[in-house]
Every structure is written in structure tokens, then in C-alpha cells.
Amino acid sequence: MKYNFIPILISVFLGFTFVSFSSSNLEIIITPRFNNKSILETDWYVTSTKDSIQFTKTKFYLTNFKLISNNGEIKVLENSSYLIDIFKPETLKFSLKLPHFDNNDKLYFELGVxxxxxxxxxxxxxxxxxxxxxxxxxxGYINFKIEGISPSCMTRKNKFQFHIGGYQNPHNTLRNFTINLNKQNLELNLNLEKFFEFTKLSKENQVLIPGSNADQLATVFYNAFTVF
Amino acid sequence: MSENEFQLGRQLFYDPILSKDQTISCASCHLQANSFTHTDHELSHGIGGIIGKRNSLALMNLAWNSSFMWDGGVNHIELQALAPISSENEMGSSLNEVVAKLNASKKYKALYFNSYKDSLVTGQKTLLALTQFTVMLNSYNSKYDKYIIDKGGDLFTQQEKNGLKIFRENCASCHTEPLFTNNEFRNNGLVVDPFLNDYGRMQITNKSEDSLKFKVPTLRNIQFTPPYMHDGRFESLKEVISHYKLGIVHSKTLAKELNSNLNLSHKEEVDLLVFLRTLTDYEFLFNDRFSYPF
Incomplete structure (x- = not known):
């Protein structure tokens, strides 16, 4: 992990309580889990509704990053769109080049397109x-895809497939985060167990079009994230 | 936007490399001689002889379209080509596969370099090049256009003038001049085909008020674009006119303009048909810039 300690050290040295980070990188780290287990393509997991599942694909978009300063000034980070693939470790960490920011500033970004x-x-x-x-x-973009297999799915090859998107009201599936910046990195924990909390895979195992189901699952997926 | 990009788009349009098995190009269903649709085929064909669900639309004046496809599912011309490339009934491929094939082609690497100063083929560049070609397919030199520019002079025969008058009184609220479409969706009273069960726009919006609505197509070059309707059920314009005279099926979503049948005498019908032929633009249909490039 690459920290830029110099501004912190200077601030500490000067005894400021108001920490100021000069133009630097903000590291975003995504940690996908199933409860406290890491997710492997070869492993099986049991949902809280007692479905055994294996993941074959989980991808999602994080886009449109903006730095919101304490004084209300908004700096849009151009071309800040990232496609995260939980099985591609190189996509689970990226850094944003931010202009000067303070620890009362906020970072806004969107889950989806x-x-x-x-x-x-x-x-x-x-x-x-x-x-x-x-x-x-x-x-329309697919904001996120979650695919895998489960013996509960009476589908071809026991597959479940969730392709969630839709940008038009009333079923706009875009969700967003606004996070206080108080350190040089931002950790996003994704607990995929939560995505299946309300889903019985024998009943619902395919959502591939925009609409009210997609809208609900977009909220469920959003709630599976904890950011700190 | 450049000549090189246009020529790259033209090559892509005519190249079956876009399909899974190298058999189907855009031009397979969009032939220039038919104003870029497929005559004598009710429904479009795809790879392996698969027959699709709809009649291919004619391509022209696309920059003025507010949406694409019979159901308006595509919202931007740059993304239109994704539909036939990905459809199992058409090219059966994916943009990803197409990009990989083009990146392996020396010829295309050179053409992409000429257009974008970078030989790397990407999905975006491929879609932009195709757009550059299709957006130039503009038809505006029909006899009708010349008559209008001439401000109603003697370019039209009396019969054609009469046909235009009948057209304006009966058809123009949906087939609005000068594009001959209002870019909207209408249920024009066709019986649902029990094999296709195609409800059109509703399949995109999930709204019952859109049931059986389809894009109002342009009538430019209509003489050369048979068969007609989203499922190609009518082979001649005469059949189309008889549908509006006698065949309208009334339902909740029927276009209000069609509540009463088209009421034309035999002579008026002939005049209307004669007028519709003035929408043919031979300069467009035979323009070498749009033809097969290989």
C-alpha cells in the first residue's frame, strides 16, 4: 500500500488538528466476501435462506467520482469509471488522483452507470x-452482474443470473455513495451474503431486464456494501 | 469524423467478419438497391439460416431518428449495431468477439490506424466507424424533394399533385413530411401474428398502453422496400392501402387516427400510389459512395 506520509507528518509536526492532504492519490480498495469468508470460484457457500451456491461471475461499475469540498465546491473527476470484477484482483484496487483535499471533504460516487x-x-x-x-x-448498461450455480435452481445447468440495470424512472437502478474522507484510502467491503438474504433461488434465479425486480435488487446489492 | 472513418465504416458494414461464422454482414439484410433493407423477405435471416422475428428496416436519414428498431429499444445510433451483432437470430456474435477478430486482422489494424491514429481496435471505435457510414446514408433527392424545392412547379403531374393532397389529408399525421415519419410508435390495427406474438414497444417499456405499437417507418423509397410492416406481411403497397381501408382491427391502443377507415375511391387510391413513387431517390439508391467496397 502506498501512503503519502509527508503531508501527514508535516501536519502532525505543526500540531494542526485540521489535516490537509495535498494533491495525491486516494486509494480505493474493494474486498468481496461472503460473510467473513473470501470468495473463490471453487468454493461453495450457503445463503441465509439455505441455498448452496457457487459464484461464476460478479462484476459491477463504480463511476462518476466527485470530490465535494467542505465549502461546497465540487470537483468532478473526469473519466472515473471502473469495472470491478471480484475474480480479477487487479480491478479490486485503484487510485484516484485528487486535487488537494481536507479531512472534512467528501467523496461522491455511483454504483452503476x-x-x-x-x-x-x-x-x-x-x-x-x-x-x-x-x-x-x-x-442501457448492466450496472452489475452476479452469476453462479445452485442445486436449488431448476434452470439450465442450475444457473442463477442477475443482470441488473435500467436508467429510466421509475426503475432507475443507479445508487450512490457519499463518504467522508478522513484517510488516504477508502475501503469498500462487499458482503455478497446480503445479496441473497431475501432471495430464495428456487423461486427467483433470473433477473435480466430493467423493471421493479431489478430496482429492488439494486437496493439489496447497494446495502451489501460497507464503506469506511 | 473523417473520410477515412467513413470508409472504415463502409468496409465493416459490408464485411461478414461481424458475424459468428463469417456469413452475414450488415448488407445481408440492408441492401443499397432496396434503400438498405431486404426485399422479398418478410423476416430477416441470420447465421445458419435462422429466421428472425422482424422485417429489417430501411436505413436512411438516421441522424433524424429519435430511437432505433421497430420497438425503439435502442436510444442512440452509435449503439444500434450492437443489436444485430449480438442477436442469436442475426449475427450471433458479440462486440467483444468482433473486436478480437478485427485486432487479428492486418487490414483492419491499418484502417483503424488511418482513422484513429491508433491501430488498437476497440468496441467504441468499431461502433463509431459503423455510425460514420450509416449516418451518411441520406436520401433527399427524390422527385418529391425536387418538386418541393421548386415550390410546387410543374415537376409533378396532375395525378401526383392529387396524390400528394390525398396523402396530406390521410397519412401525413404519422408519416409526417419531410422525413415521412413522426418518429413515434403507433398501433396501426394489424392482427397479431400467432407465431410471432410480437407486441412491439410494450416489450421495451413494460407499459400496457404501448401494446402492439411499432415505430412509424419512413415512406421514402417505399417503392423499393417491400414487403411492408414489422413482420413483412404485405407484399405490395396496394395491400397496405387495403389494410387501411378494410383491415383495421380495433383495440384499446389503436392509433386514434385510424378510428375510421381510410375512405378512398379507386381513382384516389391509384393517385396515392403514384405519389408514393415520387419518394424514390435514384441518386441515393445508386450512389457509388455507399456501394459494396471490395
Whole structure:
């Protein structure tokens, strides 16, 4: 982990209680878990509704990062879109280049892809439609995908598939976070057990279109995160 | 936006490399001679001889479309090509697969470099190049256009003028000039095909008020775009007119304009058909810039 200690040391030296971080990187670290277990493609997990599951895919978007200063000033971080894949460790850590920020400043970001990026054509990088996080028969990004298998699913190859998206009201599936910045990194813990808390996989194992089901699952997924 | 990008898009449009088994290109269902649709095919064909669910739409004046596809599911021209590339009934591939194939092609690496100063093929660049070609498919040199520019001079015969008058009185509220579409969705009173069970716009919006609504298509070059309707059920314009005269099925979502049947004498019907032929734009249909590039 790369910390920039110099500004902290200077602040401590000067005895300021108001810590100021000069232009530096804010490290974002994502830790996917199933309760307290790490998630492996080869392992089985049991949900609180007693379904045995194995994960084959979990991907989601974190986008549109903004630094909100104490004085209300908002600095949008251009092109800050990240596609996180829990099975690709290189996507679980990234750093944001922030201008000078103080410990009372806040970081805003979105879980999913917002309306503007859904309605302005083909984008690049993490948002390139060739990443497979885009519907084709109906325009719109898939904000997150959770796929796996469970003997409870009476589907082809016992698969469960949740492709959640939809940018239009009343079922806009975008969710957002606003977090106080008080250190040089931000940890996002994703507890996937919570995603299955209300789902009985024998009954609900496929949500692949926008709508009220997708909307509800977007909230459930959002609540599976703890940020500190 | 550049000539190089247009030419790259043209190559992609005509290249079956976009399909899973290298058999289907965009031009398979969008032929220039038919104003970029597929004549004599009710429903589009895809890889392995699979037959799709809808009649391919003609491609022209796309920059003025507010949505794409018969059901309006696609919200931006740059993303339109994803639908046929990914559909199992059409090209059966994915943008990801297409990008990998193009990145392995020396020819395309060079063409991408010429367009983007970077030979790396990406999904975005591929979609932008296709857009650059399709957005240039503009038809505006029909006899009708010349007549309008001439401010109603003698370019039209009396019969064509009469047909235009009938058109404006009976058809223009949906097929609005100058695009000959209002870009909206209407239920035009067709019986639901029991094999296709296609409810159109409702499948996108999940709203019952959109049941059986489909995009109002442009009528430009209509003479060369048969068969007609989203499922290609009518082979001739005569059949289309008889549908509006006698075949309307009334239902909750029927377009209010169609509450009463089209009431035309035999002579008026012929005049209308003659007028519709003035929407043919031969300069567009035979423009070399849009033709097969290989």
C-alpha cells in the first residue's frame, strides 16, 4: 500500500488538528466476501435462506467520482469509471488522483452507470460496450452482474443470473455513495451474503431486464456494501 | 469524423467478419438497391439460416431518428449495431468477439490506424466507424424533394399533385413530411401474428398502453422496400392501402387516427400510389459512395 506520509507528518509536526492532504492519490480498495469468508470460484457457500451456491461471475461499475469540498465546491473527476470484477484482483484496487483535499471533504460516487452515460452513445474504456456490460436489444448498461450455480435452481445447468440495470424512472437502478474522507484510502467491503438474504433461488434465479425486480435488487446489492 | 472513418465504416458494414461464422454482414439484410433493407423477405435471416422475428428496416436519414428498431429499444445510433451483432437470430456474435477478430486482422489494424491514429481496435471505435457510414446514408433527392424545392412547379403531374393532397389529408399525421415519419410508435390495427406474438414497444417499456405499437417507418423509397410492416406481411403497397381501408382491427391502443377507415375511391387510391413513387431517390439508391467496397 502506498501512503503519502509527508503531508501527514508535516501536519502532525505543526500540531494542526485540521489535516490537509495535498494533491495525491486516494486509494480505493474493494474486498468481496461472503460473510467473513473470501470468495473463490471453487468454493461453495450457503445463503441465509439455505441455498448452496457457487459464484461464476460478479462484476459491477463504480463511476462518476466527485470530490465535494467542505465549502461546497465540487470537483468532478473526469473519466472515473471502473469495472470491478471480484475474480480479477487487479480491478479490486485503484487510485484516484485528487486535487488537494481536507479531512472534512467528501467523496461522491455511483454504483452503476448514470443516465447521461446511458444516453450519449458509445463510450470507451471501462464503459466500452465490448466489456459485455451492455444490453443490445435495448440500450442501457448492466450496472452489475452476479452469476453462479445452485442445486436449488431448476434452470439450465442450475444457473442463477442477475443482470441488473435500467436508467429510466421509475426503475432507475443507479445508487450512490457519499463518504467522508478522513484517510488516504477508502475501503469498500462487499458482503455478497446480503445479496441473497431475501432471495430464495428456487423461486427467483433470473433477473435480466430493467423493471421493479431489478430496482429492488439494486437496493439489496447497494446495502451489501460497507464503506469506511 | 473523417473520410477515412467513413470508409472504415463502409468496409465493416459490408464485411461478414461481424458475424459468428463469417456469413452475414450488415448488407445481408440492408441492401443499397432496396434503400438498405431486404426485399422479398418478410423476416430477416441470420447465421445458419435462422429466421428472425422482424422485417429489417430501411436505413436512411438516421441522424433524424429519435430511437432505433421497430420497438425503439435502442436510444442512440452509435449503439444500434450492437443489436444485430449480438442477436442469436442475426449475427450471433458479440462486440467483444468482433473486436478480437478485427485486432487479428492486418487490414483492419491499418484502417483503424488511418482513422484513429491508433491501430488498437476497440468496441467504441468499431461502433463509431459503423455510425460514420450509416449516418451518411441520406436520401433527399427524390422527385418529391425536387418538386418541393421548386415550390410546387410543374415537376409533378396532375395525378401526383392529387396524390400528394390525398396523402396530406390521410397519412401525413404519422408519416409526417419531410422525413415521412413522426418518429413515434403507433398501433396501426394489424392482427397479431400467432407465431410471432410480437407486441412491439410494450416489450421495451413494460407499459400496457404501448401494446402492439411499432415505430412509424419512413415512406421514402417505399417503392423499393417491400414487403411492408414489422413482420413483412404485405407484399405490395396496394395491400397496405387495403389494410387501411378494410383491415383495421380495433383495440384499446389503436392509433386514434385510424378510428375510421381510410375512405378512398379507386381513382384516389391509384393517385396515392403514384405519389408514393415520387419518394424514390435514384441518386441515393445508386450512389457509388455507399456501394459494396471490395
Amino acid at each position: 448514470n443516465n447521461k452515460m446511458n444516453t450519449t452513445g458509445a463510450h470507451s474504456g471501462a464503459l466500452d460496450p465490448s466489456n459485455g456490460m451492455y444490453w443490445s436489444w435495448q440500450s
